[in-house]
Amino acid sequence: MCGIIGYVGKKPSSEVLLEGLKRLEYRGYDSAGICVDSPEGFKIIKSTGKLKNLLAIVPPRPFGHNGIGHTRWATHGGVTESNAHPHTDCSGKIAIVHNGIIENYEKLRELLKDKGHSLKSDTDTEVIAHLIEQCYKGDLTKAVLETVSLLKGTYGLVVMHQDHPDMMVGARNGSPLIMGVGDGEMFLASDASAIISYTKQVIYLQDGEIVTVTPESFQTMDLDENIINKDIDIIEWQAESFEKAGYDHYMLKEIYEQSESIVRGMKGRLDRTHATGHLGGLNMTTEELLKVERVVIIAAGTSYHAGLVAAYLLESMAGIPAHAEIASELRYRNPIIEKNTLYFAISQSGETMDTLYAMRELQRKGARVLGICNVVGSTIARESDGGVYIHSGPEIAVASTKAFTSQMTAMYIFTLIMARLRNMSFEDGLEFIDEMEAVPEKLKTIFKSAPKIEAIAKKYCHTESFLFLGRGINYPVAMEGALKLKEISYIHAEGFSAAEIKHGPIALINEKTPSLFLVTDDRLHDKIISNMKEVKSRGGKIIAVAAEGDKDVYGIADDVIEVPKTVEYIYPFLMSIPLQLLAYYSALELGRDVDQPKNLAKSVTVE
Ligand code: F6R
Numbered sequence: 001m002c003g004i005i006g007y008v009g010k011k012p013s014s015e016v017l018l019e020g021l022k023r024l025e026y027r028g029y030d031s032a033g034i035c036v037d038s039p040e041g042f043k044i045i046k047s048t049g050k051l052k053n054l055l056a057i058v059p060p061r062p063f064g065h066n067g068i069g070h071t072r073w074a075t076h077g078g079v080t081e082s083n084a085h086p087h088t089d090c091s092g093k094i095a096i097v098h099n100g101i102i103e104n105y106e107k108l109r110e111l112l113k114d115k116g117h118s119l120k121s122d123t124d125t126e127v128i129a130h131l132i133e134q135c136y137k138g139d140l141t142k143a144v145l146e147t148v149s150l151l152k153g154t155y156g157l158v159v160m161h162q163d164h165p166d167m168m169v170g171a172r173n174g175s176p177l178i179m180g181v182g183d184g185e186m187f188l189a190s191d192a193s194a195i196i197s198y199t200k201q202v203i204y205l206q207d208g209e210i211v212t213v214t215p216e217s218f219q220t221m222d223l224d225e226n227i228i229n230k231d232i233d234i235i236e237w238q239a240e241s242f243e244k245a246g247y248d249h250y251m252l253k254e255i256y257e258q259s260e261s262i263v264r265g266m267k268g269r270l271d272r273t274h275a276t277g278h279l280g281g282l283n284m285t286t287e288e289l290l291k292v293e294r295v296v297i298i299a300a301g302t303s304y305h306a307g308l309v310a311a312y313l314l315e316s317m318a319g320i321p322a323h324a325e326i327a328s329e330l331r332y333r334n335p336i337i338e339k340n341t342l343y344f345a346i347s348q349s350g351e352t353m354d355t356l357y358a359m360r361e362l363q364r365k366g367a368r369v370l371g372i373c374n375v376v377g378s379t380i381a382r383e384s385d386g387g388v389y390i391h392s393g394p395e396i397a398v399a400s401t402k403a404f405t406s407q408m409t410a411m412y413i414f415t416l417i418m419a420r421l422r423n424m425s426f427e428d429g430l431e432f433i434d435e436m437e438a439v440p441e442k443l444k445t446i447f448k449s450a451p452k453i454e455a456i457a458k459k460y461c462h463t464e465s466f467l468f469l470g471r472g473i474n475y476p477v478a479m480e481g482a483l484k485l486k487e488i489s490y491i492h493a494e495g496f497s498a499a500e501i502k503h504g505p506i507a508l509i510n511e512k513t514p515s516l517f518l519v520t521d522d523r524l525h526d527k528i529i530s531n532m533k534e535v536k537s538r539g540g541k542i543i544a545v546a547a548e549g550d551k552d553v554y555g556i557a558d559d560v561i562e563v564p565k566t567v568e569y570i571y572p573f574l575m576s577i578p579l580q581l582l583a584y585y586s587a588l589e590l591g592r593d594v595d596q597p598k599n600l601a602k603s604v605t606v607e
Contacts, residue, residue, distance in 0.1 A: 001601040002085075002099040003027045003071040004177065005194045006158040006168045009185025009215045012062030013037070017069035020187075020194035021051055023242060026250065026396040027190075028601030029071035031084035035095040036064035037165055042095055046084040066166055068158050068188075070097035073601050076105070077122030087126040089133035090117055093162040096132070098125040099190055100154030100175035101606055108150065124153070132159060141212045144169045145223060148210070154353075154605070158188045168213045172205040175605055176351050176379060179203040179211055179218060181232055186213045191375070191603070192235050193242055193394060200235045204377045233377055241393050249594045251397035251488070255580050256447060259440040261392040261402045262573070265409035266436060275429030276420040277413035282370060283386030289421055292342045295322040298330050298358050299346040300604070302400040302483060303372075303407060307346050308476035309572045310411030316473075317432075317569065318418035328354035328607070331361050343369040344387075344411070348395055348403035349603040350378020357607075359384065372410050374403050388414070397595045398602050399488050401580045404480065405573055412436060412569075435566065439573045442564040446577045449561055453578055456543060456559050457585030460514045466491055467505065468579070469498035470518035471528055477572045478518055481579030488587040488597045498531035509540040516582070517557070518575045521547035522568040532556045545578045547571075 003024030007016045017034045032054045033046030043064070047053040051071070070085035077083040086095040102108070105124035108131065112119065117130045131150060136143040140161045148155070154174030160167070170177050170188040180187030180195035180202055187195040188211070192202060203220070205211060209228060211220045220228045247253035269277050282289075295314050297307035307324030314322035327345070331354065345359040350373035359369045359380060371384030374392050381387060392406035413436075420429050460466070466485055470478035479495030486493045496505050498517060509515070515535050519528050529552050532542055536556050544550075544557035547565045554560060563574040587594045 001027055001073045001603050001605045002190070003029065003194065004068070004097050004099055004156060004158055004188065004190040006068040006097070006160070006170065006188035007185065008066045008166050008168055008213060009182060010065060011185065013064040013067035014058060015062040016198070017067050018055065018058065019197065020189065021054075021069050021071055023193045023196070024071050024190065025051055025596065026193070026398065026602050027071065027073070028398055028596060029073050030079040031072045031074070031081070032070065033084045033086055034058070034067055034069040035086040035160065036067035037160070037162070038064055041162060042088070042092065044086055044088065044095065046081050048079050048081055048084065066160060066168070068095060068097045068160055068168070075101055075606060076124045082121045083123050085125060087121060087123065087129045089129045091133060094129050094132050094136070094159065096125065096129045096157060096159045098128055099156040099605065100173070102127065102151055102155065103153035104151070128155070128157065136161070140164050140167065141169050141210065144171055145210060145225065148173065149223060156190055166214050169210065170205065170213065171210040173207045174353070177205045178377070179205065179213065181218070184215050186215060186218060188213060192237070196235060196237065196242060197239045201232045202235055202377070203230045203232055204382065236376060237394050242396060249397065249584070251399055251401060251584055251594050254395055254397055254402045255577065255584065257393065258402045258405050258577070259443045261406050262409050262443070263440050264391040264393070265406045266413065269413050270433045270436065272430065272433060274420070275426045275433065277416040279388050279410070279413060279417065281386055281388050286421065289418065291340050292320060292418070293340040294338060295320055295342050295344065297322070297324040297344045297346060298327040298355060298362070299324065300327050300352050300354050302404050302480060303346040303348060303355070305476045305480040305483070306404050306407035306411065307344070308479070309408055309473055310415070312473045312476070313412060313415045313569055314418065317424065318415050319423050320418060327352070327358035331358035335362065337362065337365045337367045341367065343367050344372055345369050345380050345384060346372040346407050347378075347380050348374045348400055348407070350375045350380040351603045351605050352380075353605050353607055356380055356383070372407055374406065398597055398600045399484055399583065404576060408572060409436070435570050438566070439570060442566065442574055443577055445564050446574060449578065450581055453561060453581040454585040456561065457582050458589050459559070460541070460543070461489060461491065461586035461589045463512060463514055464492060465508065465513050466493040467501070467508065467513065467515040468493060468495040469501060469515055469531065470495070470575070471498050471524045473569060474518040474520060474571055474575055477575045477579070480576060481516065481582070484580055484583035485586060487600060488583055488594055489590055489592055490598070491586065498528050501531065502534060506534065506538065509535055509538040511539045511541060514541040514543060516543040516545065516579070518571075519544050519546040519550060519553050520568060520571045521550055521565060525552075529553070529556070545575055
């Protein structure tokens, strides 16, 4: 979604802004722009399309010391230069960038027009600039305070005024905004990636807070003008982890990183002495954990698929009734909160609005919601009643890969804790730890099949439709494989339970529609083989991702990708890797923008 960067300091601001916008590209956008101070007034430069279009029209010599920049993901109004941010008021003295949606903007627009303002864009954002103009009587902070009290909706907002050089005002409600504290310079940004190469000291603004920033100082207050003292946090991520590190794409880098990110997610959390796990952030005593009678997981997209895997594991291993639900659905169906039900909100970004608002609704009804997040200091991480950071490191590619396996890792450790408190023996607990710790090496074996997976991708990627079929704990992995393929290659793909296809989807089978089966060597093996035969006998092409040495698949499948043998519940980690690589190589072969697929955004902060 949209990205924001603001800067006051001594560096040439055009350079800082463009660097920041480059770092924000991963969020997904369709136009970009900057506003930089200059002795002649504000210089506003905007362009539709990719950042390179903007770079082509920005003067090569860096300029300015104060400025704001924005990458826009269109919501209100088409992808045009006039709709791109920054937006200004009538006088051109006030410039703003905004993330979020102003719900009452049409009413405000009419009001402003009646007062003689002339609006140049179709956006909801522009009304904010004109409202500030209307409220401004020499004090920019006061004008912003007055303005936000008129807004209904969400905003992460940064404002600058020509009469206040070296000053920015930021405000937040529902859209993330952080402040970076430098040495004689300050930043405002929608996320840490934009500023990490300049400072690691950040302040996370909360909803309903407003900050006034100069190169040397900042003051935070609430909407009633009460001063709020904020702590400075240190970002743990390294600036280098935002680089491609020699890979062609972030997605490929992140796929390969999984052998390390899973280790990071387990570090210090597995306890061989007691054959259990430790997740300090849960904020729950053993007594409280023992009282849990049900687990409900809410999430969206890939995180939802990780939740489905986790729910399956919790039921089968810890004997706790569990299910995962799409957050946006739960939120609007008036969920019943049962006593002793523990909720999890899984979100890589920690900012997904569907998940955040579902979590707030649950909390409002008295539920305890734990967060499973990657981004430290993100809204879900801060507002949840406890939780776990998955430590997968920054995930830049829009398509989620390493966060998926790290989310599963965290939930697997939670399952181990719960199982060991209930029905799991010490020996079984140790075996679970052994199996978890063996995963990273097994992934490295799978990476060796990348050339084979690339060849398979090339063979099948010109198809119009693809089916992904799995059973048991791998059924959600099939759904995830289909999501990965469709989002980056734009090939239509669906994930089904392999048993379910005979109830409808089998009608789609023909020689042009490949089916990818996840074939595990466990109690469901023979059932999956039968499902493969059903497809084969209808002329369907079959790719099997199978446990190594499985002879049964070779007679049926057209192509086989082997993964190391493991126990039933570990297969989701292994099976997801070939699916991620298949999606990657298919998108590459089709010439797609792998890291920033069309229409998609990394952090979905709208409903
Ligand atoms: C798919 C993908 C999305 C996200 C979803 C939730 O590759 O990235 O489906 O998983 O938008 O995002 P988070 O996990 O940030 O809440």
